[in-house]
Amino acid sequence: MNKNEYLKLDNQICFALYVCSKEIIKKYRPLLEPLNLTYTSYIAMLSLWEKDGVTVKELGDTLFLDSGTLTPLLKKLEISGYISRKRDAKDERNLRIFLTKKGQELKERSEKIPSNLLCSIYNGDYCDNSEMIKLRDTLHNLMRRFLSSEGSSKT
Amino acid sequence: MNKNEYLKLDNQICFALYVCSKEIIKKYRPLLEPLNLTYTSYIAMLSLWEKDGVTVKELGDTLFLDSGTLTPLLKKLEISGYISRKRDAKDERNLRIFLTKKGQELKERSEKIPSNLLCSIYNGDYCDNSEMIKLRDTLHNLMRRFLSSEGSSKT
DNA sequence: TTGATTAAAATTGTATACAATTTGATTGCA
DNA sequence: TGCAATCAAATTGTATACAATTTTAATCAA
Numbered sequence: 325m326n327k328n329e330y331l332k333l334d335n336q337i338c339f340a341l342y343v344c345s346k347e348i349i350k351k352y353r354p355l356l357e358p359l360n361l362t363y364t365s366y367i368a369m370l371s372l373w374e375k376d377g378v379t380v381k382e383l384g385d386t387l388f389l390d391s392g393t394l395t396p397l398l399k400k401l402e403i404s405g406y407i408s409r410k411r412d413a414k415d416e417r418n419l420r421i422f423l424t425k426k427g428q429e430l431k432e433r434s435e436k437i438p439s440n441l442l443c444s445i446y447n448g449d450y451c452d453n454s455e456m457i458k459l460r461d462t463l464h465n466l467m468r469r470f471l472s473s474e475g476s477s478k479t
Numbered sequence: 480m481n482k483n484e485y486l487k488l489d490n491q492i493c494f495a496l497y498v499c500s501k502e503i504i505k506k507y508r509p510l511l512e513p514l515n516l517t518y519t520s521y522i523a524m525l526s527l528w529e530k531d532g533v534t535v536k537e538l539g540d541t542l543f544l545d546s547g548t549l550t551p552l553l554k555k556l557e558i559s560g561y562i563s564r565k566r567d568a569k570d571e572r573n574l575r576i577f578l579t580k581k582g583q584e585l586k587e588r589s590e591k592i593p594s595n596l597l598c599s600i601y602n603g604d605y606c607d608n609s610e611m612i613k614l615r616d617t618l619h620n621l622m623r624r625f626l627s628s629e630g631s632s633k634t
Numbered sequence: 635t636t637g638a639t640t641a642a643a644a645t646t647g648t649a650t651a652c653a654a655t656t657t658g659a660t661t662g663c664a
Numbered sequence: 665t666g667c668a669a670t671c672a673a674a675t676t677g678t679a680t681a682c683a684a685t686t687t688t689a690a691t692c693a694a
Contacts, residue, residue, distance in 0.1 A: 337503075337614060341503065344622060349493065392653080396674095419673065446624075459614065463496060551644095570641095574644095635694100638691100641690075649681085659670100664667090
C-alpha cells in the first residue's frame with residue numbers, strides 16, 4: 325500500500341468504527357425512547373444493573389466517560405427516578421450512585437432490547453454469530469490497550 | 480446465553496464500537512491540532528482529497544453526516560482557508576465544496592498521520608495486520624447494511 | 635402558468651463528549 | 665498541627681451529532 329492509499333477513507337479503521345457506532349446508536353433510539361433513556365443513559369443503566377453503589381469515577385472508568393459527561397447525565401437519571409445520588413459519608417468527595425426500585429424494575433422492561441436491536445440491524449437476514457464474536461474480541465483487545473495506555477502516557 | 484447475559488455490558492457490540500471509536504478519535508487530537516483540524520473536519524478533508532466539487536448532500540452520504548453537522552463544519556473549514564463553498568449555478572439548491580490551494584497542500588502535510596496514529600495505539604507492539612483487515616471488512620459489511628436500510632425503512 | 639410537491643441547505647433545539655478549570659474534601663508530610 | 669499535594673465532582677467552553685423545522689429553489693401536474 326503506497327503513501328497515498330493510507331489517506332483513503334476506505335482504509336480508515338477509525339472511520340468505520342465511528343460510522344458503525346453512530347448508526348447502531350441511532351437504531352437504539354426508538355427502542356429506548358419509551359423507557360425515557362438515551363443511548364448514554366442506557367449504558368449507564370446496564371453498568372448499574374450489574375453493580376450499583378459505585379462512585380461517579382468508577383462508573384466513568386467502566387463506561388470510558390468523564391464527570392463532565394456523567395454529572396449532567398446522572399442528574400437526569402435521578403430526575404427520571406431511576407437512580408439516587410448520595411455523597412459517601414466516609415469520603416465526601418465521592419458521589420455514590422444507587423438504583424431506585426423503579427431503576428431496578430426497568431431492567432425487566434429492557435430485556436428485549438438487545439434482541440430487538442439485532443433484528444433492526446439484520447432484519448431476518450443471516451447474521452454470522454462467530455463473526456460477531458470475533459468482532460467483539462478484537463474490539464475488547466483494543467479497549468484493553470486504551471486502558472493501559474491511559475496510565476502509561478502520564479509517566 | 481440466558482436472557483440476563485444479553486444485558487451485560489461486555490456483550491454489547493455497540494458499546495465496544497462506541498468506546499473504540501471515541502478513544503481512537505482522542506488519539507487523533509494531538510496529530511490534527513497542528514493542522515487546525517478536528518476529527519470530523521479531518522474525515523471531510525479525506526473525502527474531499529479523493530473527490531471535491533461535491534455537494535453537501537453527497538459529502539454527507541459519504542461521511543454518514545447530515546447538513547446539521549456539515550454546514551457549521553464546512554463554514555469553519557472555509558474560514559481556515561481549506562475549502563470554498565459555491566452555489567451550483569445550474570441548481571441553486573446545491574452547495575458545492577471545492578478544495579483551495581491551501582486545502583490541496585494540506586494533503587501532503589497529512590501523509591504521516593495514519594502511520595503516526597497506529598504508533599500511538601500500538602506503540603511498537605505487534606499488531607496483527609490480518610486481524611485489522613478482518614475488522615475493517617466486518618465493519619464495512621455493517622456499513623453497507625446501514626446504507627441499504629436507510630432506504631428500506633421509508634417504504 | 636401556477637400551485638403543490640419535492641429537494642437541498644440552513645437553522646433550531648437537545649444531548650452528548652471532553653479538555654481545562656474550579657471547588658471542596660482528604661491525605662501526607664514537614 | 666498545618667499546609668501543599670492530590671483527588672473527585674462539578675463547571676465552563678467548544679465541538680459535535682442529529683431530529684425536526686424552516687427557507688429557498690426546482691420540478692411536476694393540472
